[in-house]
Amino acid sequence: MEIGKPTTMICTLLAMDQTNFCYRVCSVCERTLPDNPTSLCNFCNLNSFNSRSSSSNSRSSSSKLLFRILMSVASDTKVFTVICFDRAAKVLFGCTADEFFDFAKLHPFSAATTNKILEGEMIKVTLSRPKNGNAQHHRVSQIVPLRTGFRPAIETLKEFYGLRPGS
Numbered sequence: 718m719e720i721g722k723p724t725t726m727i728c729t730l731l732a733m734d735q736t737n738f739c740y741r742v743c744s745v746c747e748r749t750l751p752d753n754p755t756s757l758c759n760f761c762n763l764n765s766f767n768s769r770s771s772s773s774n775s776r777s778s779s780s781k782l783l784f785r786i787l788m789s790v791a792s793d794t795k796v797f798t799v800i801c802f803d804r805a806a807k808v809l810f811g812c813t814a815d816e817f818f819d820f821a822k823l824h825p826f827s828a829a830t831t832n833k834i835l836e837g838e839m840i841k842v843t844l845s846r847p848k849n850g851n852a853q854h855h856r857v858s859q860i861v862p863l864r865t866g867f868r869p870a871i872e873t874l875k876e877f878y879g880l881r882p883g884s
């Protein structure tokens with residue numbers, strides 16, 4: 718794989734790391750925050766402190782979750798691990814990381830079940846070499862599910878746990 722050049726390939730999704738599937742960022746500037754629902758962004762809060770007079774900036778920032786999932790995939794020639802960030806992961810999950818996190822709080826086995834749901838899915842992935850050359854894994858910049866009738870995991874999960882849309 719050439720450095721800096723995105724590569725597209727067809728893979729089978731083998732497994733996802735269920736223990737650590739998201740991280741917390743500032744909802745305004747998306748800087749990474751400590752993984753604690755009450756953590757605040759020093760940068761944005763400092764900004765809002767300095768610009769009290771402008772009403773749009775005067776409220777303090779909050780945090781949100783973004784997906785970051787290590788997944789193991791198989792191409793026709795090898796098995797390897799990639800890291801999948803929010804935009805690509807949402808294609809598989811069908812919801813935001815916050816929605817999934819809230820769902821998983823009520824249904825503790827959601828992450829493991831999601832792993833089972835998505836295991837074996839054929840996906841077309843676009844991989845890019847991280848700009849930081851030290852990073853260990855290729856990152857997935859895009860995922861396209863190939864199976865006809867693919868459904869995002871959250872839909873199957875809701876059905877699995879007996880929830881109907883709107884109920």
Ligand SMILES: [Zn+2]
Nearest residue numbers: 743746758761
């Ligand atoms: Zn911020």
